[in-house]
Amino acid sequence: METLSVAEILGWTKGRLLQGNPKTVISSISLDSRKLKKNSFFIAIRGEKYDGHNFLKEAFERGAKGAIIDSKFTPTYFLPPLLRFAKQNGGGGLRRGGKKILIQVADTRKALGDIAAGYRKRFKIPLIAITGSDGKTTTKELAAHLLSSRFRLVKNPGNFNNEIGLSLTLFKLKKGIEVALVEMGMNKPGEIKRLSEIAMPTLGVITNVGQAHQGFFKDKQGIARAKAELLGSLSKGTAILNKDNQFFPFLKKRAKGKVITFGIKKKSDFQAREISSVSQGIKFKVNNLKLKLPLFGYFNVYNILAAIAVAKEFKISNQEIKKVLRNFKPLPHHFQLIKLRKFCLIDDTYNSNPLAFREAIEELARMKTEGRRVVIASEMKELGKFSRKEHYLVGKFIAQSKIDFLVTIGKLAKEIGKGASQAGFRKENILHCQSNEEVVKSKKIFLPGDLILVKGSHACHLEGVVEKLKNQERLTSI
Structure with missing residues (x-):
């Protein structure tokens, strides 16, 4: 990153300078107080799990030149100890001449984007x-x-x-x-x-x-x-x-x-x-x-x-x-073929939606295998009111494809099995599991020569299933 002035940041964000010199120059921006570099600027973002405002003092202790806070920030709770720290380190409290920069904006997430937009124009x-x-x-x-x-x-x-x-x-x-x-x-x-x-x-x-x-x-x-x-x-x-x-x-x-x-x-x-x-x-x-x-x-x-x-x-x-x-390397968890000692896995655990699921099933059906074509299917997230219907339709699609064995994981994925069975897929070739661990422990899923597609939304953590199966194969081959 090239250097920015506080004045530029103020112009792009329409922020209010609570403390510091607008001519101050910074050389990097960080949202993580643990990764601050010299002359960094810390932006306190509110997230689902963490609130960056809780790490302001740590950011300054680690050398942040300044920070951006939002209008919801409560000075009576957070600001006094922060400003005491700033004063002890040459900040001088809340005043324009202080060395530590403090800018307040309505929304720090939006301010981050506004700074990026201004910087992009360069x-x-x-x-x-x-x-x-x-x-x-x-x-x-x-x-x-x-x-x-x-x-x-x-x-x-x-x-x-x-x-x-x-x-x-x-x-x-x-x-x-x-x-x-x-x-x-x-x-x-x-x-x-x-x-x-x-x-x-x-x-x-x-x-x-x-x-x-x-x-x-x-x-x-x-x-x-x-x-x-x-x-x-x-x-x-x-x-x-x-x-x-x-x-x-x-x-x-x-x-x-x-x-x-x-x-x-x-x-x-x-x-x-x-x-x-x-x-x-x-x-x-x-x-x-x-x-x-x-x-x-x-x-x-x-x-x-x-x-x-x-x-x-x-x-x-x-x-x-x-x-x-010719030299492109496939991305991990993106329909990645993994050849193990007894069977082959297709790791497609990066993410899933109805279209992607159908495309993966179509490709599995085209691929040659000595054994069965097996699908391990977990849930597709973020489908809202369409969830049950779309899982059911994926199951129907599986029944119409050259798939030999189906494993479903989770409540919604059970609809995949229901759709498959009602479309003619043999019930004895459908196994429903309550958890990823249950899949790994099941012996009837993995037979020599099988080609096994593992697919589900990222939130289902099916990559863990793939890793455990790979580790099991390493142990059995020693």
Whole structure:
């Protein structure tokens, strides 16, 4: 991060300077009092588990040059000991000339975004924003992999895709950075709009519109409108859209500038052909390019196409794309094939929603195996009033696919079993477990030669099941 003045922060946040010199310069911003650096500025954010205001004294003790507090902060409880500490360390109490900076704003979370937006304006560089119901993180990582072969790049780590994660990513911008690449997530209307106001993207990608976070919306049309908020920020920028998605016409109408398309079924600017699964991943053709990647799933073809569309906008050649993608490493917990001594696991525990679940089932059905195709299914979160119905429909889908054995975990996942059995899936091939531990202990689930898909929402912690099974296999193979 490049240096900022307190005056700039005050201008961007419309905050009130309670103490300190507005000419003071800071070199980093932190939300974690344990990770403060020299000349850092601490922003006290209120979260579900912790309130940053409780760590103000610790932040100053660790060397924070200043802090931002919100208007709900109660001076009578917190401020006296804080100011006593500041006075002991040259702060001088509440006065403009004090060395320790204290700024008050209405909302510290919003102030963080406002500072990030102001800081972003310093850098006249392309910024790519990626959103969608599925495939955001994989598409972002693929695009970053391609672009970093030629450009100095900043991207958000993992799925740091909310206002806090985006803001902290933008603070990584500095002289010499040529491109920024960010993922944008949401679970209610207006969030993508806010993230776009902060990031000011020049190119936007919408991977698809599905049923992720459906519980926060009346219908899928509402999800599509929320994703389309990204397009509203691209006054002259390029939009990259999935032509196969049912909401493509809706999204295209809302794009203000150039539109580039990708897809498999419909004729697109980047259309995949001759797709086939191979032992180590997937191969296909797109335009004049033949590709083979260590990724599994037709759904990943869409992610690859979107990333290639981004790369071509930056004039990266076909030859370079082919060379770079060959070395892409699959992301942990994203349909990750793990070959164990007796059977194979597919770790798809990163997250889940109805569309992603169906895509995973379709790919499992295509894959070759010596034994059974087994699904271990936990709950899909954030579906609200649609939860029971969507779990039931996933079960029906499983019954219509080439799946041999089904394991469900949790109350809502029981609806998956109900949907499967009522659609003709044999009841003796359905096992319901109350906990992840019960799954690991069950011997009838894991037979030699089986191919086992483990899938559920991140909140269900199915990655723990995968790790325990891997550890068991290591122990039995010693």
